[in-house]
Amino acid sequence: MAFASTAAGAEIIGSVPPPAGLLAGTVVFAAGIALCMPASLKLVLASAAPGERADVIGNMTACYAAAQTAGAPLLGLAAGAGGFRLAFAAGAVAPAAALLLQARHEPGALNAGHPRPRAGRRGDRAT
Numbered sequence: 001m002a003f004a005s006t007a008a009g010a011e012i013i014g015s016v017p018p019p020a021g022l023l024a025g026t027v028v029f030a031a032g033i034a035l036c037m038p039a040s041l042k043l044v045l046a047s048a049a050p051g052e053r054a055d056v057i058g059n060m061t062a063c064y065a066a067a068q069t070a071g072a073p074l075l076g077l078a079a080g081a082g083g084f085r086l087a088f089a090a091g092a093v094a095p096a097a098a099l100l101l102q103a104r105h106e107p108g109a110l111n112a113g114h115p116r117p118r119a120g121r122r123g124d125r126a127t
Contacts, residue, residue, distance in 0.1 A: 002039035003102065005032030006095035014089025025088070032095065037064060043102060067094075 009029025012021055040060060048056040071091075078087035 002032050002035035003095040003099040005029070006036060007092045007099065008032070010088045010092035010095070014085045014087070014092065021085075036095075040064060 005028055009025045009027070009032055011025075012028055013025030015021065016025065041057065044056050044060045045053060071094075075087050075091055078090055082090075
């Protein structure tokens with residue numbers, strides 16, 4: 001839901017003329033952004049062994065912060081080159097790609113609404 005809302009909001013901002021597109025797209029985009037961190041943490045923690053969770057959270061948080069740090073200047077460059085509508089339309093590609101990667105990594109995650117933990121990893125209990 002987080003990645004889909006972020007992608008849809010960016011696409012609305014990029015494709016629907018302002019002010020309606022900007023207002024509607026911002027609401028959808030903001031909902032997706034608000035859910036991205038918890039959704040990402042849930043996804044990575046579901047596949048981590050209990051002893052690896054601190055490292056996984058640290059790595060995910062660092063990547064999340066790096067993406068936000070790089071995203072703002074890249075959005076600005078794209079807006080300078082082709083206007084804000086083109087920048088947001090192009091920006092919809094990243095969360096859409098994340099959604100596809102999630103589907104590829106955990107095929108049932110999109111249907112069930114949550115990722116399934118992997119079996120056989122260090123720290124897993126036998127059932």
